[in-house]
Amino acid sequence: MTSSLFTNSLHVCFDSVLAMDNPGMVSMFEALMASGLSGFLGCPAVLYEDALTEFFLNGSVWDGKVVSTIREKQVEISDELFASTFELPVDGLTDLSKIPKDIVFDERSIFSFSGEQVSTFGKKREMKFEFRLLSDILAKTISVKAGSFDAVTQERFLMMAAITCGVAINWNRLLFNIRKDMVTAGSRQAKGYAIQISLLLENVSNLELGDSSEFPSSKILTKNTVHRYIAVNDKVGVEEVTDVPRVKKTPVKKAVSRKRPAAVDEPIVKKKWTRVGKAAAIATDLVLRQYPFKLLHQFLLCPLLPQNIKFKRGGEG
Structure with missing residues (x-):
């Protein structure tokens, strides 16, 4: 003491x-x-x-x-x-x-x-x-x-x-x-x-x-x-x-893309059309453009409408 x-x-x-x-x-x-x-x-x-x-x-x-x-x-x-x-x-x-x-x-x-x-x-x-x-x-x-x-x-x-x-x-x-x-x-x-x-x-x-x-x-x-x-x-x-410690800069991580990289030798595969949702609507539109309107009429509309009605191309009338 x-x-x-x-x-x-x-x-x-x-x-x-x-x-x-x-x-x-x-x-x-x-x-x-x-x-x-x-x-x-x-x-x-x-x-x-x-x-x-x-x-x-x-x-x-x-x-x-x-x-x-x-x-x-x-x-x-x-x-x-x-x-x-x-x-x-x-x-x-x-x-x-x-x-x-x-x-x-x-x-x-x-x-x-x-x-x-x-x-x-x-x-x-x-x-x-x-x-x-x-x-x-x-x-x-x-x-x-x-x-x-x-x-x-x-x-x-x-x-x-x-x-x-x-x-x-x-x-x-x-x-x-x-x-x-x-x-x-x-x-x-x-x-x-x-x-x-x-x-x-x-x-x-x-x-x-x-x-x-x-x-x-x-x-x-x-x-x-x-x-x-x-x-x-x-x-x-x-x-x-x-003796004051220098503050180290925090390393900045580069942003990494989340997209899946495409393989060089991988063949491009076409998507299959579906009958449901937006994809089905797009497919239907393509079909309407590729085939004559009268041909579609025979398969789709003929049983429901009289035969003496004429349809105009492109949605006229």
């Missing part, structure tokens, strides 16, 4: 990333510092895995505080302690929807990789590299979301807009509420803040925490890891285009 608390977490070494030769990245990290999140994202990286496991197993919310028991010793974390430890802002907006709409509108173009406005809940790959990284930092270390990080939620987009434009946010209230959700029964909030909780527990007097462990260096954002992040994302961006 303990490793899952920091599997996706990112930590920031501000001294290193601010020395990068990348104006976009430097500007983004400077905005993070100005927002008041540097004490939370860049605090000493220490882990007490056994104590963290107990903390979450026994954790709950009581009277607005996060309480737990570690090795039979009760631990309480208040929002005041949270704010003072990480030097978090306690003034500003607590409702992200109150961020001015004109700021959000402008950021849709500023964040865009292509220059066209991106959606407030679109794909991360549509953004510039520095804002893709900012989205990852907020998703993995601030909001602590589980699952895929390819999509940018509207809540995260508003956080990004507030940070880059200098909108005052009460980060202590937002982060402490997330912290409370982590120990609330039935909550869908993923668990995290492993480094920050370890630091808080370290300040509890007479609490035996056990052995500490190092936070994985690959998850600490430095000049080198950020350069690697850019290279990987640049490659992924190309692969996303080149």
Whole structure:
């Protein structure tokens, strides 16, 4: 369980990333510092895995505080302690929807990789590299979301807009509420803040925490890891285009004639005349044309009509 608390977490070494030769990245990290999140994202990286496991197993919310028991010793974390430890802002907006709409509108173009406005809940790959990284930092270390990080939620987009434009946010209230959700029964909030909780527990007097462990260096954002992040994302961006399977054209079947082909050597056989239906009527007409009318009269009409009546050829009179 303990490793899952920091599997996706990112930590920031501000001294290193601010020395990068990348104006976009430097500007983004400077905005993070100005927002008041540097004490939370860049605090000493220490882990007490056994104590963290107990903390979450026994954790709950009581009277607005996060309480737990570690090795039979009760631990309480208040929002005041949270704010003072990480030097978090306690003034500003607590409702992200109150961020001015004109700021959000402008950021849709500023964040865009292509220059066209991106959606407030679109794909991360549509953004510039520095804002893709900012989205990852907020998703993995601030909001602590589980699952895929390819999509940018509207809540995260508003956080990004507030940070880059200098909108005052009460980060202590937002982060402490997330912290409370982590120990609330039935909550869908993923668990995290492993480094920050370890630091808080370290300040509890007479609490035996056990052995500490190092936070994985690959998850600490430095000049080198950020350069690697850019290279990987640049490659992924190309692969996303080149790996799109081409749609194969559906082969069009030629229409096959249903007529029976005539055999070359097959002799033509004349149809036999019938006495029923249309064929019989045609045959009768041919007979009338081939034989003299008077001859037919003798065989067909003579028994029924007087002999002194003369018939005209061709149906006259």
